[in-house]
Amino acid sequence: MDKDSGLTIKAARREERSASAEALLNATAQLLSEATTIDVSLNEISQRASVNSAMIKYYFGNKEGLLLAVLERDAETAMTALKALSEMDIPAQKKLKIHINGIINAYYRSPYINRLIHYMVESGSPAASKRVAQIFIEPMIEVYRDIVAQGVREGVLKDVDPGLLYYCLVGAADHIFHAGYSVPSTLGVAKLDDGIKQKYAEMVCDIYLRGLAP
Amino acid sequence: MDKDSGLTIKAARREERSASAEALLNATAQLLSEATTIDVSLNEISQRASVNSAMIKYYFGNKEGLLLAVLERDAETAMTALKALSEMDIPAQKKLKIHINGIINAYYRSPYINRLIHYMVESGSPAASKRVAQIFIEPMIEVYRDIVAQGVREGVLKDVDPGLLYYCLVGAADHIFHAGYSVPSTLGVAKLDDGIKQKYAEMVCDIYLRGLAP
Structure with a gap:
């Protein structure tokens, strides 16, 4: 040879x-x-x-390592897009709207993301918890801080705490997918589909854009 | 004797x-x-x-029975209060504000509620899932339907789908407690306290009342 x-x-x-x-x-x-x-x-x-x-x-x-690698891959995709959005030369309200649609689409496509985050944090090692915060939460808070600051400068957003906004917005975007089992009781359908997801994204955008205006 | x-x-x-x-x-x-x-x-x-x-x-x-009994007790307290609120002779916006504060306080006091709901639904029997929907979700949707209808009549709320509003609002109210592990990364504090909870409740009320206005 x-x-x-x-x-x-x-x-x-x-x-x-x-x-x-x-x-x-x-x-x-x-x-x-x-x-x-x-x-x-x-x-x-x-x-x-x-x-x-x-x-x-x-x-x-082991299994924890595999699950963490799945999360890391999802985080990389999501955070690359978020970082690019944050750096775009467009108004803060437009960024927020694109971001809300982006996270709702991500949870719709990968409804396991928050379930997996909770599992890693609750059952995984402390190192896994820390890693989850590093790859998902810290980059998001940084972008929220930038978008809120830009929106305040532009006079279109209230000066809210980016950390509190994170919970409020991510919770709203995620819960319909995280609690998908309850869809028959709440919406009278067997499961979520594109149409419902789209209607949901529009409602969340509308509430948050108008609710966050000064 | x-x-x-x-x-x-x-x-x-x-x-x-x-x-x-x-x-x-x-x-x-x-x-x-x-x-x-x-x-x-x-x-x-x-x-x-x-x-x-x-x-x-x-x-x-067994343990499932005990956990379900804990949930049923919490549900009874919460749903009695919610039903009473729904029947009060006050404007819809005021009802919504009291309700948002009520669920944020309930999750703050009993941060295990949604964790337990997910556990029952994911690991429990199908009967337990059905029971959770019956005691928690169905009564809430009914009240949301009434409050939205009242708000539309009063000209202060948009005619949104009560089921979608449920996810959006409950997700926002719950996530900060459900994802409590991340508080050091997001808010820079070791754990949530009354002051943060209060500030959070005010932010959520403000966003939703203004965001849901017609």
Whole structure:
């Protein structure tokens, strides 16, 4: 075997490895989206991913590591978009509207996000809790601070505490998905769909944009 | 033993029994308030209540029965107050304001309520899920429907879907307590106190009353 083909094999193996890790992350996210709890077994995950379950230990250490990696991937996508939004040269109210639609869409697509955050925080290690705060909460508070400050300068937003606004807004955006079990009692339908999600996003935007005006 | 003293002994026993059940419910609510998860053991509960743990089985069947009884007691208090509010002869906006303060105070006092609801729904039996919807959600939706209809007649509220309003408002009221672990990252304090709770309630009232105006 010459040096070049050795390198090619190594590169191919690296790609295969990262494809397996990716498949495990995708399978976990899929199974979590389908379930109403985070009780998804490593067996189910490896079967769905068509990847040997020993690979979970190899890539992620254990189930906590795998779940944290799923959250990190979701956080990276969400926070990259949020940071870009924050830096855009558009009015603060427009930013807030795009952000509200963005988080409602994210929770609709991945209803497990807040469930998983709570699980990591309540049952995971203190290190996992800290990591969750670092990847999800701290970047959001920073952006909320910037958007509120911009809105105050533009005369379109009240000078509210960004931390309190975080709870108020994230709670409103998330609860319909987090408490999805109750949809038959509240809305008289079997499950949420695009139409309801859209109507909900419009209502939340309307309440918050007008409710936060000075 | 004459007939009268026999009756007195029976009444005393009944009272003692209900005092034990009450002590178990109080101990459970206390322990749940102190914890950040619903992982409270039957042992801890019986110790805190100073009641033999066999009495849990006797009164409540099992842990699910005990937790459901705690929720039912909280629901009864909350729903009695909500029903009375709904029937009061005051403007719809005033009702909404009292209600928002009421749920924020309830979650502050008993931060385990929504955690317990989710636990019952996710890990409990289908019968427990149905019961939770019956005792908590259905009465709230009914009151929301009445308040929105009154507010529309009075020209002070938009004609929003009461079910969607439920998620939006309950999510906003609850999230700061449900996600209490994140308070150091968001607000820079170790834990919530009366002052923050009060400030939060004022912000939520302000956003929702102005945000829901026509």
